[in-house]
Amino acid sequence: MHARGPRLPRATVRRQQARPKGRSSPVTSLGIIGSGNIGGAVARLAVNAGIDVVLSNSRGPETLRHLTDRLGPRARAATPAQAAAAGDWTLIAVPFSAAPHLPADALVGKTVIDANNYYRLRDGVITELETGSLTAGELFQRYVPGGRTVKAFNTIYFEHPLPRPFRRVPRPQRAPHCRRR
Numbered sequence: 001m002h003a004r005g006p007r008l009p010r011a012t013v014r015r016q017q018a019r020p021k022g023r024s025s026p027v028t029s030l031g032i033i034g035s036g037n038i039g040g041a042v043a044r045l046a047v048n049a050g051i052d053v054v055l056s057n058s059r060g061p062e063t064l065r066h067l068t069d070r071l072g073p074r075a076r077a078a079t080p081a082q083a084a085a086a087g088d089w090t091l092i093a094v095p096f097s098a099a100p101h102l103p104a105d106a107l108v109g110k111t112v113i114d115a116n117n118y119y120r121l122r123d124g125v126i127t128e129l130e131t132g133s134l135t136a137g138e139l140f141q142r143y144v145p146g147g148r149t150v151k152a153f154n155t156i157y158f159e160h161p162l163p164r165p166f167r168r169v170p171r172p173q174r175a176p177h178c179r180r181r
């Protein structure tokens with residue numbers, strides 16, 4: 001038992017002391033277009049970090065009620081254009097085939113987080129990507145020409161960054177040592 005808590009490594013203490021005091025995140029709201037696996041996971045992370053989220057999908061805000069209810073008062077649902085307009089930054093997490101239908105006007109001047117991947121079987125054949133004349137990131141940027149795109153979250157499985165209670169990790173049944181915590 002540590003009376004004053006565990007000792008931190010010296011390098012960690014130095015980093016903490018060097019951090020400017022009172023500087024908060026420049027992002028207080030995140031618009032989300034595509035509220036499935038990745039969009040829902042990032043929404044959870046954002047809410048846990050004290051960021052307001054505005055979620056959207058292709059079927060309309062009323063279909064996201066179950067998700068916003070679970071996320072709590074920092075979350076609300078809207079149309080894709082409204083979500084883009086509301087966020088300091090906007091996360092796009094849709095099948096690549098939906099990228100041409102994004103509300104490009106509402107994304108002008110925004111930082112746009114591109115979590116998307118191209119899968120031929122799901123998205124259909126996209127010639128530029130098949131021939132390698134463009135990367136998926138370059139093609140995506142063409143669909144949101146006024147946005148500053150940054151690629152993120154596209155190489156991880158959506159559950160991995162989530163805290164344990166929000167993961168749905170498969171467990172063998174009847175294995176007491178594998179019970180969810």
Ligand SMILES: NC(=O)c1ccc[n+]([C@@H]2O[C@H](COP(=O)([O-])OP(=O)(O)OC[C@H]3O[C@@H](n4cnc5c(N)ncnc54)[C@H](OP(=O)(O)O)[C@@H]3O)[C@@H](O)[C@H]2O)c1
Pocket residue numbers: 033034035036037038039056057058059060080093094095096098101102115116117118153154155156157158159
């Ligand atoms: N799953 C992963 O672990 C993972 C990891 C890294 C990257 N990615 C990439 O991230 C993207 C999303 O994957 P996901 O697994 O989150 O997909 P998903 O669970 O199928 O969710 C896709 C979301 O996009 C919405 N959507 C589709 N078309 C739209 C449109 N035209 N306008 C607005 N919203 C639209 C869907 O809304 P509706 O349901 O209303 O149609 C749904 O909310 C994909 O490009 C995927 O390759 C996924």
